[in-house]
Amino acid sequence: MAATWKPWEIQHEEEVVIVKFGGSLKREKSFTNKQKTEIEDYESVSAIPFDTPVVGYRNNTVNTLRLWSTSVPDYDQFNIKAFDKGDYHHALKNVLCHDDLTMVSILYPNDSHDSGKRLRLKQQYILVSASMQDIIRTYKKSSLPFEMFHQKVAIQINDTHPSLVITELMRILVDEEDIEWDKAWDITVNTCAYTNHTVLSEALEQWDAAMMKAILPRNFEIVEIINHDFCVSVEKKYCKDMDRVRRLSIVVDGKVKMAHLAIVGSHSINGVAELHTQILKEDVLRDFYEIFPEKFNCKTNGITPRRWLLKPNPELAGLITDKIGNGWITNLSELEKLEKFSNDIDFLKQITEIKRRNKERLKNYVYKQNPVRDGSGKTIGKIELSLDSIFDVQAKRLHEYKRQLLNALHILILYNRLKNNPDQKIIARTFFFAAKSAPGYEMAKAIIKFITILARTINNDPDIKDMIKVVFLENYNVSLAEILLTAADVSEQISTAGLEASGTGNMKLALNGALTIGTMDGANVEMSEEIGEENMFIFGLRSDEVKRLRENGYNPGELCNREETVQRIINQLYSDELTKIPEERAILKRIADSLVHVDKYFILKDLLPYKEAQEKVSELYQDRISWAKKVVLNIARSGKFSSDRTIKQYNDEIWNLEKIPVP
Numbered sequence: 001m002a003a004t005w006k007p008w009e010i011q012h013e014e015e016v017v018i019v020k021f022g023g024s025l026k027r028e029k030s031f032t033n034k035q036k037t038e039i040e041d042y043e044s045v046s047a048i049p050f051d052t053p054v055v056g057y058r059n060n061t062v063n064t065l066r067l068w069s070t071s072v073p074d075y076d077q078f079n080i081k082a083f084d085k086g087d088y089h090h091a092l093k094n095v096l097c098h099d100d101l102t103m104v105s106i107l108y109p110n111d112s113h114d115s116g117k118r119l120r121l122k123q124q125y126i127l128v129s130a131s132m133q134d135i136i137r138t139y140k141k142s143s144l145p146f147e148m149f150h151q152k153v154a155i156q157i158n159d160t161h162p163s164l165v166i167t168e169l170m171r172i173l174v175d176e177e178d179i180e181w182d183k184a185w186d187i188t189v190n191t192c193a194y195t196n197h198t199v200l201s202e203a204l205e206q207w208d209a210a211m212m213k214a215i216l217p218r219n220f221e222i223v224e225i226i227n228h229d230f231c232v233s234v235e236k237k238y239c240k241d242m243d244r245v246r247r248l249s250i251v252v253d254g255k256v257k258m259a260h261l262a263i264v265g266s267h268s269i270n271g272v273a274e275l276h277t278q279i280l281k282e283d284v285l286r287d288f289y290e291i292f293p294e295k296f297n298c299k300t301n302g303i304t305p306r307r308w309l310l311k312p313n314p315e316l317a318g319l320i321t322d323k324i325g326n327g328w329i330t331n332l333s334e335l336e337k338l339e340k341f342s343n344d345i346d347f348l349k350q351i352t353e354i355k356r357r358n359k360e361r362l363k364n365y366v367y368k369q370n371p372v373r374d375g376s377g378k379t380i381g382k383i384e385l386s387l388d389s390i391f392d393v394q395a396k397r398l399h400e401y402k403r404q405l406l407n408a409l410h411i412l413i414l415y416n417r418l419k420n421n422p423d424q425k426i427i428a429r430t431f432f433f434a435a436k437s438a439p440g441y442e443m444a445k446a447i448i449k450f451i452t453i454l455a456r457t458i459n460n461d462p463d464i465k466d467m468i469k470v471v472f473l474e475n476y477n478v479s480l481a482e483i484l485l486t487a488a489d490v491s492e493q494i495s496t497a498g499l500e501a502s503g504t505g506n507m508k509l510a511l512n513g514a515l516t517i518g519t520m521d522g523a524n525v526e527m528s529e530e531i532g533e534e535n536m537f538i539f540g541l542r543s544d545e546v547k548r549l550r551e552n553g554y555n556p557g558e559l560c561n562r563e564e565t566v567q568r569i570i571n572q573l574y575s576d577e578l579t580k581i582p583e584e585r586a587i588l589k590r591i592a593d594s595l596v597h598v599d600k601y602f603i604l605k606d607l608l609p610y611k612e613a614q615e616k617v618s619e620l621y622q623d624r625i626s627w628a629k630k631v632v633l634n635i636a637r638s639g640k641f642s643s644d645r646t647i648k649q650y651n652d653e654i655w656n657l658e659k660i661p662v663p
């Protein structure tokens with residue numbers, strides 16, 4: 001498969017590392033499993049590093065991002081003489097053969113869903129083992145003792161995917177560096193820290209124990225030892241509370257729980273927003289919090305102001321710099337100096353005009369790059385948008401918990417209202433959706449289909465007179481996000497409370513002057529503390545209310561019968577009003593069934609409060625000065641959400657790495 005040519009990338013074949021799979025374990029008869037062990041008859045894969053320089057913003061600093069490419073050594077092709085002479089390029093020239101491990105053709109696009117596939121475990125281990133071997137090799141050049149390893153090296157386990165670094169570091173220290181188990185364990189725990197990114201149980205990785213044992217026999221054995229010692233300590237502490245031991249165990253019912261491994265093997269466990277961290281402590285990881293309260297902490301996510309304001313919104317960035325100087329670019333909290341201009345009518349007009357030009361850029365993009373297509377993908381028309389309409393944006397991965405469906409059902413309510421009363425004056429809106437879904441996520445694909453059915457129906461209905469438009473943007477990525485998020489008037493952040501760990505799209509949109517309609521979830525809570533609830537449109541169930549409803553039972557069917565507006569749209573999904581195509585009708589029926597019978601994400605429960613909040617949005621937009629004033633306050637009070645602040649907290653509170661002055 002052809003890869004993109006990356007001119008900045010440098011291959012370092014001389015730093016190749018060998019990663020071993022399978023095989024059997026061999027150790028001295030007198031040794032225990034906590035002592036030096038070798039693997040025999042393994043298969044090996046070589047990993048070659050590719051370095052990309054990462055240039056800092058005007059700080060005389062260039063760091064290195066090291067990525068790995070793999071190949072399975074074909075020893076017939078492998079030039080051992082060249083290898084021995086240190087001519088790695090020659091040695092490996094013919095070795096880059098049947099490469100099935102890092103190839104783009106085998107990506108795992110499941111976001112927030114664990115697929116537990118064998119090849120994915122192998123991929124994870126290659127990246128973990130290659131990186132760990134590389135770190136150790138680099139450390140050994142310093143000639144410092146391993147007692148000091150954690151003072152020089154920090155490993156942040158970003159979600160559970162790289163959590164095998166814990167067993168891999170143990171394996172290298174015990175089996176290759178001859179370090180005693182207990183000492184190796186102290187080094188490992190002091191070096192590693194874990195960031196949790198989700199509370200969704202289907203996203204927490206669990207590997208089949210038998211599979212892990214076959215692919216990674218020594219790492220699996222190390223998991224079992226770690227688990228044994230941990231379970232014994234829990235049993236002691238809680239006088240044989242075996243229920244608790246079971247709940248906490250890393251290996252249980254033939255599965256290895258990777259989050260449990262990451263927690264036991266790390267000195268720090270953090271959530272990515274205050275509410276998320278509180279839910280980890282009180283709910284999802286409550287048993288672990290009881291044992292290790294001192295390990296838990298919060299690092300609220302942030303976004304880089306260079307990528308999310310300076311580059312994509314040059315006019316707004318320029319206006320801000322004109323008013324308060326350019327210090328905000330590297331110290332985002334300086335944006336608070338903008339507050340004093342929130343009553344300056346000229347400034348409010350300039351802000352509004354910049355937004356309009358960004359909306360024009362998006363309108364042109366949609367016209368040229370996002371045509372109307374038929375079922376086969378053929379272009380059958382172009383989409384024309386009005387710059388006077390409210391640009392309402394929901395851009396994020398497609399997930400039921402993010403509730404794109406709530407937004408879509410509200411659009412259907414608006415459509416019905418206009419159909420019943422075509423002469424009614426409403427504030428024109430353009431609803432943008434941008435989202436990708438994993439190919440195997442059926443409900444996500446059904447929701448995309450529903451949105452495109454709505455778009456087809458509404459955009460082509462002459463009764464609507466262009467008062468509502470629906471646009472589903474194809475191929476959502478960061479480049480498109482730059483055009484889309486800078487053009488938004490309204491930011492949709494409407495997840496089921498308690499389920500969005502943080503969100504960062506919410507921050508990007510507020511920083512670029514969109515007003516948020518959202519639930520009290522993830523970082524929205526902290527945004528409302530900074531920005532002021534009166535400058536946002538907060539609605540819906542709170543996370544404690546969601547939890548209570550879940551525990552006490554909730555009957556969406558009953559709500560449906562009680563509320564006429566809700567009943568009307570559900571009936572529409574079951575009828576042939578929106579589409580007569582049988583396949584499409586089946587999809588809409590599936591969506592309706594899931595809402596009426598379960599409504600796991602409390603969409604119907606929040607629908608009418610959402611509708612009321614949307615009415616407030618439309619009302620405020622008619623008063624353009626008041627709207628612009630809130631826009632300025634949103635921008636001015638977004639300083640906390642810089643990733644510079646986040647990273648500084650990781651260093652000050654977790655890594656404790658020395659700062660190096662830059663000339």
Ligand SMILES: *Cc1c(COP(=O)(O)O)cnc(C)c1O
Pocket residue numbers: 395396397476477478481502503504505506508
């Ligand atoms: C920021 C961003 C996300 C995350 O968005 P959320 O609203 O926080 O889920 C996803 N995809 C792209 C392309 C982004 O830029």
